[in-house]
Amino acid sequence: MLAHALYIKAIHGAKTKNDKIDSRKIAQLLRAGVLPQAYAYPAQMRSTRDLLRRREYFMHQHSELLAHIENTNTQYNLQPFAKSIVHRSNRSGIVERFADEMVATSIEADRQLLDVYHQILLELERQILKQARVHDPVGLQVLRSIPGVGKVLALVMLYEIYDIHRFPSVGQFISYARLVKCPHESGGKRFGGKGNKIGNAHLKWAFSEAAVLFLRGNEAAQRYHEKLVSRYGKAKAMSIIAKKLGRVVYTMLKKRRPFDPKKFYSEAAHESVA
Numbered sequence: 001m002l003a004h005a006l007y008i009k010a011i012h013g014a015k016t017k018n019d020k021i022d023s024r025k026i027a028q029l030l031r032a033g034v035l036p037q038a039y040a041y042p043a044q045m046r047s048t049r050d051l052l053r054r055r056e057y058f059m060h061q062h063s064e065l066l067a068h069i070e071n072t073n074t075q076y077n078l079q080p081f082a083k084s085i086v087h088r089s090n091r092s093g094i095v096e097r098f099a100d101e102m103v104a105t106s107i108e109a110d111r112q113l114l115d116v117y118h119q120i121l122l123e124l125e126r127q128i129l130k131q132a133r134v135h136d137p138v139g140l141q142v143l144r145s146i147p148g149v150g151k152v153l154a155l156v157m158l159y160e161i162y163d164i165h166r167f168p169s170v171g172q173f174i175s176y177a178r179l180v181k182c183p184h185e186s187g188g189k190r191f192g193g194k195g196n197k198i199g200n201a202h203l204k205w206a207f208s209e210a211a212v213l214f215l216r217g218n219e220a221a222q223r224y225h226e227k228l229v230s231r232y233g234k235a236k237a238m239s240i241i242a243k244k245l246g247r248v249v250y251t252m253l254k255k256r257r258p259f260d261p262k263k264f265y266s267e268a269a270h271e272s273v274a
Helices: 002-012 019-032 043-075 101-135 137-144 151-161 170-176 201-215 219-232 234-255 261-273
Strands: 184-186 189-191
Touching (some): 101 151, 137 234, 219 261
16 A cells, blocks of 8 residues: 555656646556555445444543543542443432532533433434344344344444445455554564554444453353453453454355354364464
8 A cells, every 4th residue: 555655656746747647657557456446335325324423423422421420520529420320310310419519510511411412312323223224134133143242333334344245355354444453564574554544443443342342241252352361461352352253244244144153262262272
């Protein structure tokens, strides 16, 4: 990719430059197969994908409000909340915890906004899920068969991937999902790559979340995680699981088959030995 950028820059900085010369040089790159072509996302699904991304933005705002309430509670040295305030039913009485009128007003504003965001998010999820059941109901069910992958993660994967066949190999797919690093090597020395942000940030988030949720209540996955932690450390272990899930999703969508735990752990054991 860097070589392509340098070549295009060389064309731009040539002594003689016009449309005819530029067209010929770009045609030579295309003929050689070294110039990657952009993918045009289907117009009929683009609006739903964009709405799903907008939902993600609203969810971030929702999370910031929750964090502000938690941080304010800590700032004034109050007792931790008995239950998670993520759930609306557990937010009753949180304003009364604060004696200062201005602080209580701020928390009340947060609470009201949380209720509004909650309703908005529910409605957006309902509409997006309705469209997904029209666009690709089989793909949606295949993705939801993965332990820990719920409605939202399945929708993000479905709409950010769209057609798995546009990736000729699993390596290209996990690279697009930012599940692999991009080291540079020169003269026998390896350097940290600068292309780690090339790819789809939404898929990167989805697989990172899926890796965490995959472990919840999943004893087999937890044992696999412990082996990885003992060998690579916690951070690397989670990255390996996210990458492994990316490979699994690629195969599942290609074959239109649900998650197979026996195959997943048998391949994982073989990879860890290798």
